[in-house]
Amino acid sequence: MSELAITVIGRDRPGIVADVAEVLAGLGANLTDSTMTRLRGHFAMTLICVGPAAAEVEAALTPLAADGQLLATVRAVTPDGTATPAGEPYVLAVHGADRMGIVAAMTRVIAEAGGNVTDLSTRLAGTLYVVVAEVDLPTGRADELAGRLARTAADLGVGVSLRPADPDLL
Amino acid sequence: MSAEPYVGLGGWTPADLGVPGEVRRVVCAPEPVLSRSGPEVDPTAEETLRLAADLVATMRVSPGCVGLAAPQVGVEAQVFAVDVTGHPKAVTVHGTFVLCNARVVEASRWKPGREGCMSVPDLTGDVKRASRLVVEGALPGSGTPVRLVTDGFEARALQHEIDHCAGLLFLDRVAGAHAVYQRKVYL
Numbered sequence A: 001m002s003e004l005a006i007t008v009i010g011r012d013r014p015g016i017v018a019d020v021a022e023v024l025a026g027l028g029a030n031l032t033d034s035t036m037t038r039l040r041g042h043f044a045m046t047l048i049c050v051g052p053a054a055a056e057v058e059a060a061l062t063p064l065a066a067d068g069q070l071l072a073t074v075r076a077v078t079p080d081g082t083a084t085p086a087g088e089p090y091v092l093a094v095h096g097a098d099r100m101g102i103v104a105a106m107t108r109v110i111a112e113a114g115g116n117v118t119d120l121s122t123r124l125a126g127t128l129y130v131v132v133a134e135v136d137l138p139t140g141r142a143d144e145l146a147g148r149l150a151r152t153a154a155d156l157g158v159g160v161s162l163r164p165a166d167p168d169l170l
Numbered sequence B: 001m002s003a004e005p006y007v008g009l010g011g012w013t014p015a016d017l018g019v020p021g022e023v024r025r026v027v028c029a030p031e032p033v034l035s036r037s038g039p040e041v042d043p044t045a046e047e048t049l050r051l052a053a054d055l056v057a058t059m060r061v062s063p064g065c066v067g068l069a070a071p072q073v074g075v076e077a078q079v080f081a082v083d084v085t086g087h088p089k090a091v092t093v094h095g096t097f098v099l100c101n102a103r104v105v106e107a108s109r110w111k112p113g114r115e116g117c118m119s120v121p122d123l124t125g126d127v128k129r130a131s132r133l134v135v136e137g138a139l140p141g142s143g144t145p146v147r148l149v150t151d152g153f154e155a156r157a158l159q160h161e162i163d164h165c166a167g168l169l170f171l172d173r174v175a176g177a178h179a180v181y182q183r184k185v186y187l
Helices: A016-026 A054-065 A102-112 A142-156 B046-061 B152-165
Strands: A002-011 A030-039 A042-051 A070-077 A088-097 A116-125 A128-137 A158-164 B067-069 B079-082 B097-115 B123-138 B145-151 B180-182
Touching: A002 A016, A002 A054, A016 A030, A016 A042, A016 A054, A054 A070, A088 A102, A088 A142, A102 A116, A102 A128, A102 A142, A116 B180, A142 A158, B046 B067, B046 B079, B046 B097, B067 B152, B079 B152, B097 B145, B097 B152, B123 B152, B145 B152
Parallel strands: none
Antiparallel strands: A002 A042, A002 A070, A030 A042, A088 A128, A088 A158, A116 A128, B067 B079, B079 B097, B097 B123, B123 B145, B123 B180
16 A cells, blocks of 8 residues: 555536545545645645555546646655644734735745744735744744744735644643 | 723713714725724824714724724724624623723633624634623723623624734634635625
């Protein structure tokens, strides 16, 4: 059995998830972690599954992409288990007038401090650009990092906030 | 020493402002004024009365609007109007009121909820807010210091408006990377 990283993206229509999942189930490929969402009219699936060889899965998905509306990729990846939780979880929110390089500049600040982005989404609504990221920060670095993020945000003309992620468990 | 604040609004209504409000244009993000912390105001000043009346008038003509803060009409100032009357999620309701220089003095029982904002018309977000809240501020006109004890939806609205006065949007407090949504229903 191999662990596979699969992406499928294409113009949204009813049935994309069913079509892809059916192919995978037919091959005995078991879906593990995935995200599937609609992005400005395109449907994007990113998933990890455990199953047969990558080439076999890729061949089975090819008919779905035949009309040119869907793009599917399959790649074998090394199963490395769960990532070690590092540092303290924070939520970073950035919003302001849309311009080039907001995500690049803000995530570079996080990366240079040794922080790790674990989840990120962006939205463009009119001229308003919103980035919300969940980040793991090295212990004790949040205050210093908040200052650096604020300076970078000021250069970009956007607002930023960095808050501890809600640790509540039900 | 300032006097001990009066608990409740003491019968205050927008009519006490004595000036008719004008409907103002509501500004939307990314307008910079929405990200600036507003200064405290003199609650007895003529311009504060006019601003208060304008906020009430603008709130009243805006469908589904339960609160409006000065930055949303382009004014950097710690003034906002709230009215959650008739809202299905409201428990304690103080009617229509305006507060100046308001601050949260007690907050507890934090609960998540979905928020929207007239200044962020296309998005909503999940935000945790205190559902038990004590707020102190001053009434426009008399400048009477008041203390409001509230809960539920009115508490949420107050925290949202106090945030506006500090240059914060609900976007600054969303719970996580998947807690911002494209708005599906417009009121």
